[in-house]
């Protein structure tokens with residue numbers, strides 16, 4: 001598969017929406033050169049969040065995590081580009097904001113792990129699974145990027 005067609009799932013969590021950070025998050029991904037291929041705002045159902053966070057089911061923080069992400073609308077996105085999964089994790093920053101480098105989204109905008117503003121898939125497999133939970137195939141848009149020749153050699 002063309003590496004430039006790699007996709008990842010990014011979500012601005014309810015705290016990011018409340019704090020008017022949606023534009024800031026989108027800006028960082030756009031500035032980098034990645035391509036937005038899906039976007040929607042929604043108030044996620046408990047079942048969707050249980051699917052999305054299944055790996056954390058049973059952990060002590062799981063009930064609070066569901067309450068946090070289910071507390072209000074989120075903005076769900078799919079971004080496309082070369083190595084977008086790994087590079088997005090760098091743009092997002094470490095899970096614990098106390099360990100997130102300045103210049104990352106969490107490093108610049110978060111203090112606590114339970115209010116860390118944004119989600120980004122942690123592997124290509126997770127990205128595919130998460131995109132399938134949050135979007136129908138029709139909601140992910142194919143479009144020709146006129147900037148491609150200025151972003152890729």
Ligand code: IDP
Nearest residue numbers: 061065094095096113114115116118119120122
């Ligand atoms: P990630 O979001 O950086 O991929 P994960 O370990 O997958 O990190 O955790 C998912 C989310 O669960 C975190 O972003 C954070 O919101 C929450 N979380 C993780 N660990 C804790 C914790 O120890 N206390 C409270 N919330 C946590």
